[in-house]
Amino acid sequence: MGSLGDTQCSELQVRLDPRHKAVQHNTLALNSSRCQELANHYFGFNGWSKRIIKLQDLSNLEERENEAIVTPLQKQSLKFFCALEVVLPSHECRRTEVVMAEEPLHKLEEGSLSFLMERKVTQKLAVQKAMTDAFQKLLIVVLG
Helix, strand or coil, X not given: CCXXXXXXXXXXXXXXXXXXXXXXXXXXXXXXXXXXXXXXXXHCCCCCXXXXXXXEECCXXXXXXXXXXXXXXXXXXXXXXEEEEEEEHHHCEEEEEEEEEEEECCCCCCCXXXXXXXXXXXXXXXXXXXXXXXXXXXXXXXXX
8 A cells, every 4th residue: 555645654454344233323424525535545546436336316206207296396305316336446345325315495496507506416415425324334444
């Protein structure tokens, strides 16, 4: 493993945390930016990767299934499904997470700039949430 800046090289062990679902933690998870920062620090910029497997807009799913029932846009919400994989190739470790991000719409007209910006924010939230969840299930122990 290479070092970054003045960081010393040390032995690093990575495993999936098998107890994660059994133990309830009362601490807040790191946000996705902090997860990326720590991954870059310990694994290097080329020592890990994230891959979006699927990112799908499910906002109008009910309308598509049943055209007879149309909910006004004001009562709808934006929903994005995200499947994301975090890979640590040198440690033969990968973690896939599937999440749904949902944000209510507040009287925005479809096609308007505000609507498009809100849609993009919800899409980004789904990706960030998936990455945060994936890193939450990794146990990283730095030795030495």
